[in-house]
Amino acid sequence: MRIAMIGSGYVGLVSGACFAQFGHDIVCVDKDADKVARLRKGEIPIYEPGLDKLVADNARAGRLSFDTGLADAVGNADAVFIAVGTPTRRGDGHADLSYVYAAAAEIAEAIRGYTVVVTKSTVPVGTGREVARIIREARPTNNFDVASNPEFLREGAAIEDFMKPDRVVIGVESQRARDVMAAVYRPLNLIQTPMVFTNIETAEVTKYAGNAFLATKITFINEIADLCEKVGADVHDVARGIGLDGRIGRKFLHPGPGFGGSCFPKDTLALAYTAREVNAPQTIVEQVIEVNNARKKRMARKVIDFCGGSVAGITIAVLGLTFKPNTDDMRDAPSLDIVPALQAAGATIVAFDPEGMKEAARMLPGVAFAGTAYEAASGADLLVVITEWHEFRGLDPRRIKELMRQPRIVDLRNIFNPDEMRDLGFAYEGIGRPRPRT
Ligand code: UDX
Secondary structure: OEEEEEOOOHHHHHHHHHHHHHOOEEEEEOOOHHHHHHHHOOOOOOOOOOHHHHHHHHHHOOOEEEEOOOHHHHHOOOEEEEOOOOOEOOOOOOEOOHHHHHHHHHHHHHOOOOEEEEEOOOOOOOHHHHHHHHHHHHOOOOOEEEEEOOOOOOOOOHHHHHHOOOOEEEEOOOHHHHHHHHHHOHHHHHHOOOEEEEOHHHHHHHHHHHHHHHHHHHHHHHHHHHHHHHHOOOHHHHHHHHHOOOOOOOOOOOOOOOOOOOOHHHHHHHHHHHHHHOOOOOHHHHHHHHHHHHHHHHHHHHHHHHOOOOOOOOEEEEEOOOOOOOOOOOOOOOHHHHHHHHHHOOOEEEEEOOOOHHHHHHHOOOOEEOOOHHHHHOOOOEEEEOOOOHHHHOOOHHHHHHHOOOOEEEEOOOOOOHHHHHHOOOEEEOOOOOOOOO
């Protein structure tokens, strides 16, 4: 199959490289000439494990190329995927669709033979139909169908999620478009990936419902963690105890400082907005948004309370700034609430993050950055874990204790064992775990 991928950001680049790995011919298009020039040289603008090799291998094999204009790519394609950004529109939480509609207008001018135009960007219900209208009105002779094929990629595990998905959801409304989409994903038949073929609106709702449900699950366990702290229960045992019930499932029950990232905050807001517009308010999702925002703000208070009510004048080592491990993405990261609040309360922050410090330096003024976790801990009065990078789990607590001015840890991701840390002489607090009885 020949595929044009419009937009070479996170979703476009991962999808393009993975489709090429399936054996299809892919042209990834991006308006940013500098980005395209870098991609042609094999430089990957984002951090995603394994992506550089996948891009290099497939470019070398001649299946993956990059272009700044879409005319040739679209003209030759069996399927065109729209994977441009849909940021949250300022002020009202609605997804900004201007890039999607601009792409549709350009695609309309470039279509030659029968083409399936697929939205892969996360778009509110009704967008697929609007894309179809734009393409038809621009050139009524175009021979095309639209389809919706939402992505479910997790940053840091995106290639695995693409190559071995739990399912593929495809909204189509003609047999011909269905056949094209089935051919695009045929390589997944080998691993018996379930294909959910449905109408376009259903595919669009499925994406939002999936992310909103996961965000709800996280928020639910976070509130249960608060309860556990008050009554002396352990949230991890609770999560295991409920998660073993197959109807609930064990995943996404890890408590923390609140969810962030490029998807959950944006998609929950967009879903709530769309639902209100059609008078079907999603009150649970609205609560999730509110509870999560409040939680991120409250985490600094938790740290300050742990220090006896004040962090004025102390140095705090912060480990992890990105919204989760294995990414350099800082979007809506809890650290963006926690760090400034601790600074405002008078603390000096020395931070370390394996990939996120370049981005963080822009977003967190006044923070000093260390070259390693140990360097951050040196001379600190308190250590706060905000992101659970794998390498932090292997840190030697004895060495950390020797380096710190005061051995105190607030572990917002529960990466350390509380009993072990207390036995070593740390004052330690995690999330939703019983405090030692005094
Ligand atoms: C998510 C979805 O998982 C993916 O399917 C979708 O298409 C895009 O959004 P992503 O944002 O990359 O992916 O990260 P994910 O691993 O889902 O984590 C999102 C946030 O939830 C992070 O801030 C993470 O720390 C938090 N989280 C996740 C928890 O706090 N606890 C958990 O148990 C799981």
